[in-house]
Amino acid sequence: MxxxxxxxxxxxxxxxxxxxxxxxxxxxxxxxxxxxxxxxxxxxxxxxxxxxxxxxxxxxxxxxxxxxxxxxxxxxxxxxxxxxxxxxxxxxxxxxxxxxxxxxxxxxxxxxxxxxxxxxxxxxxxxxxxxxxxKTINVHYTLKFGYQDMNRVMRVIKEKNLEVVSQKMEMDCEIVVATRKKNAPAVLEAFESLYTISVK
Structure with missing residues (x-):
């Protein structure tokens, strides 16, 4: 591994x-x-x-x-x-x-x-x-979503114990989160299942 x-x-x-x-x-x-x-x-x-x-x-x-x-x-x-x-x-x-x-x-x-x-x-x-x-090698994801998805995103961040690196709340929301490398695939999957959110 x-x-x-x-x-x-x-x-x-x-x-x-x-x-x-x-x-x-x-x-x-x-x-x-x-x-x-x-x-x-x-x-x-x-x-x-x-x-x-x-x-x-x-x-x-x-x-x-x-x-x-x-x-x-x-x-x-x-x-x-x-x-x-x-x-x-x-x-x-x-x-x-x-x-x-x-x-x-x-x-x-x-x-x-x-x-x-x-x-x-x-x-x-x-x-x-x-x-x-x-220290852990972290993978960063940029999440872009509308305010209506805020609760769902926050729930995943909490469940997966993610570090919030930065957030911008304007017309839409943009949050950058970090997770250690080995957990990254599961985190990506959790966000991708919320199809109204873009993950980079």
Missing amino acids: EKDTYNTLAAPGEETLFKEKGSKFFGYAFPVADETEVKTLLADIKKQHPQARHWCYAFQLGTEPNIYYRANDDGEPSNTAGIPIYGQIQSLGVTNVLVVSVRYFGGVKLGVGGLISAYRLSAQLALEASEIIE
Whole structure:
């Protein structure tokens, strides 16, 4: 059966600090909904750490089969920062998440292997400092109907325990409801049996 849940972060985690040969790695993990949020958070972190040398990160958005991710080494040798950070996101099986590791150079080069393990550890600490929660993958339906059907629609919403995402009451009514993926076919059927209602 197809999964209809995913794991993500309940809230931004606490700042973590990992030190290696004088270099400092500040780690952060955030729940994110889209790339705009990623950009805003990265800009905030750069303001918090204007003296840092590198702001490396990875993020993942979406659930199977529509996963989108990006990993950024921000000037570190190729694949020594972003990919190890992304590896930690994958190993914890979380999505809709951004992990950033901010490096202050301590004067000693860590080498490729040292960098990979430092960024991996920094990401791991950041994720471990965050609470991971399970969320359901929801399907949204837009219901359009006349006022005469209001009671019938509301009865289904109540019976099926649906979340009302938004509603517009003008000449006709429009309500957007959400249900977890595995319940979606039954919900669709319940509304479609009320033939005067359009469901999208």
